[in-house]
Amino acid sequence: MSGNQVAMAKEWHGSSTDVYLILRVYDFRSSPNVFAYVDPHALRLAGRLSFTAQGSYSVQPA
Numbered sequence: 001m002s003g004n005q006v007a008m009a010k011e012w013h014g015s016s017t018d019v020y021l022i023l024r025v026y027d028f029r030s031s032p033n034v035f036a037y038v039d040p041h042a043l044r045l046a047g048r049l050s051f052t053a054q055g056s057y058s059v060q061p062a
Helices: 003-012 042-047
Strands: 022-026 032-038 047-053 056-061
Touching: 003 042, 003 056, 032 042, 042 047
Parallel strands: none
Antiparallel strands: 022 032, 047 056
């Protein structure tokens, strides 16, 4: 995620009209799967996701 994407996730956190989500696509070549992180800023505040800046942000399950 870019810094702008993190800012947008914070801005849309708790919105009654908009939702921010991260779609994680994995096992793309063998058996594609998708997982949605809805309101990633709320998940971050709850300790369920961690954001680490490495040029851009790397998002990992906590």
